[in-house]
Every structure is written in C-alpha cells, then in structure tokens.
Amino acid sequence: MGEQIRRRRRQLGLRQKDVAEQLGVNIWTVGNWEKGVCGPQIEHWPRLIDFLGRDPFRQPRSLGEHVRREMRMRGLSYKTFAKEVRMSPETLVKIVRDEYGVIDPRLRSAHQALQQRYGLRKL
Numbered sequence: 001m002g003e004q005i006r007r008r009r010r011q012l013g014l015r016q017k018d019v020a021e022q023l024g025v026n027i028w029t030v031g032n033w034e035k036g037v038c039g040p041q042i043e044h045w046p047r048l049i050d051f052l053g054r055d056p057f058r059q060p061r062s063l064g065e066h067v068r069r070e071m072r073m074r075g076l077s078y079k080t081f082a083k084e085v086r087m088s089p090e091t092l093v094k095i096v097r098d099e100y101g102v103i104d105p106r107l108r109s110a111h112q113a114l115q116q117r118y119g120l121r122k123l
Helices: 002-011 016-023 027-035 042-052 063-074 078-084 089-096 105-117
Strands: none
Touching: 002 016, 002 027, 002 042, 016 027, 016 042, 042 063, 063 078, 063 089, 063 105, 078 089
C-alpha cells in the first residue's frame, strides 16, 4: 500500500505535506504509510481511495469481501456498519472473514439483505 501511495504522490508531483493536507492527516502519517510502518485506518480510506483514483484492492469475490469493501469505501467501523445492517459486530466479523457456519435464525434476514445488496446468490 505504501508504494502505491508514494507512486501516486510522485505521479501528481506532490510532497508528503501536500498529501497530508489533502487527506486530513499529518505529514508523519503519510511518511509512515509510505514506509509500510502502519496502514491507513478505516476513516481515512474514502479520501485515500479518491487520492489514488481507484480502490487499490482486488475485486470482491465473496460476501465478506463485498462487505469489507463497502466499509472501506465509506470509512465505517465494524461497530457502525453492524448497527446499520442490524447485526452484532461479532456476527459481522464472521461474515467479513467468510466464516459463515450456522447463522443465527434471528440474523438470517440481515445476512440475506447483505447478499441481496451485493447481488450475490445464496451461499
């Protein structure tokens, strides 16, 4: 990820300071991302995707990957997204990790809503 950020910054002729201002973070954060010391937190992803001009991850192939992408695009935490789709954060984590197992019948409708939202067939 850091190399993608550095490449885009250089392509645009920007300094780390310019990127930091554009993304609403400090210059040290951009430097750490570029060096691979740490990665962006979820709340930074929407602006970072705009900066890169694309989603840097592969196309989603499973329900979990679709949900993870949606959370990243919108900068939502597990807790916030789980509340939005009316399920527990713990269940959402299992779905994102594609650890379906047996879905609690009380959560089946939320699970089905996620499948319909992303146009996926039944799992």
